[in-house]
Amino acid sequence: MREEGFITADEERRAQVARFSIRPYPGTANPRAGYAKEYLRQLFRDRFGGDHPPDWQVRTTFVPELQDAAERAVGDGLRRFNRPALQAALVVLDPKTGDILALVGGRDFRQSPYNRAVRSRRQPGSAFKPFLFAAALERGYSPVSVLEGLATIKPQGPDEWAPRNASGETPDALTLRAALIESNNRAATALQQQLGSRPVLRLASNVGMHDLPDVPSLSLGTGLVTPLELTTAFAVFPNGGYAVRPRALVRVLDADGTIVMDNDVVTERVISQEAAYQMVSMLSDVLDRGTAAAARSWGVRFPSGGKTGTTDDFKDAWFVGFSSSVVAGVWVGYDQPRTIAESGYGSRYALPNWSDFMRRSARRRPPAAFARPSGLREELLCSVSYLRPVEQCPTYTEYLKEGDDAPGRLCTIHRGSLKQQIRRGLEGLLGKLRGIFR
Secondary structure: OOOOOOOOHHHHHHHHHOOOOOOOOHHHHOOOOHHHHHHHHHHHHHHHOOOOOOOOEEEEOOOHHHHHHHHHHHHHHHHOOOOOOOEEEEEEEOOOOOEEEEEEOOOOOOOOOOOHHHHOOEOOHHHHHHHHHHHHHOOOOOOOOEEEOHHHOOOOOOOOOOOOOOOOOOOOEEEHHHHHHHOOHHHHHHHHHHHOHHHHHHHHHHOOOOOOOOOHHHHHOOOOEOHHHHHHHHOOOOOOOEEEOOEOEEEEEOOOOOEEEEOOOOEEEOOOHHHHHHHHHHHHHHHHHOOOOHHHHOOOOOOOEEEEEEOHHHOEEEEEEEOOOOEEEEEEEOOOOOOOOOOOOHHHHOHHHHHHHHHHHHHHOOOOOOOOOOOOEEEEEEOOOOOEOOOOOOEEEEEEOOOOOOOOOEOOOOOOOHHHHHHHHHHHHHHHHHHHOO
């Protein structure tokens, strides 16, 4: 400044010896919804070059009741762990429009106005897997397509599910549905190897996650995303296959009542209705009997789905999930990445916050059953073997799109009736004979 003539030599000398004094940013005076207000203020600045005059009218998408519920969920959730430096972010959108309904960027806006919901780029871990599976469903796979040879694949990243077998053996084959329920890293690695990374990267880009790395560990969520980006991306499942653009400002009128900004909803179909519903069904199973099953006991008993995420060394914990009326994403971690805890899984650190918010939000935006497309057919299958059920089988309804093959074999895990046992034995014998004469 001295060289350019803006200050005198005396002013330069005084500035060099002056002691700095840090004062809180003026916007931190009122911490209630501080992150949301500052985010809206910044959007206005970016569009119009400054804060809006008091006689202008600005219509936003935020819902005060949901913002309050989000603030409470983050605050209560972090207090459970009694770690002052631990941070969290929560983003809530309307899955049909992309409207941002609530946003929390940290534990305390007065202490740290840095908005982690929109600015912090972190690895999503297994919370990215649904986009790999959705890309596979779009390319001829079904929820009961089988991934084989898993025992020979080198494990990558922290497993979020204890082995189902008492012996701790690694299953050599899993259906896509089972692999997603269990968040099986070997299965995700095998699926990416079969599918290739290009379809996954294309879908990720289409739903708003850009510049992800084309690497073998892509399926395990080693790219970088913000909570806003990942939550927005998940809207593609409950809304029937459409990418949405996050929207916070709807309309701005100047002092004369003239519309100076009209921000329309923007959507684009990126996957089929059928594949989107298959993903909803699979992600609902994650809550019903998978890594996020605890959410049901915490009050999320309405139709909903989602996915946990945990990164290497437990540095990031995620849960992103949805009902028919909202999609919400939670991130928990430290600003300077370090281990949250020895078992800092998304199911332990992010899921409770999400469950708390979803339970509260259901009063303001009641969830409904997900609409099933007419292009799907139903098949009753064993929920353990994913084969045709016999007596004693616990069953579930699988949804298959045109071209998807239904399993033809009877369940090999449950005993069944005498007639079913005989038929199963014949199926096994025919299988062996086909192998001999190939």
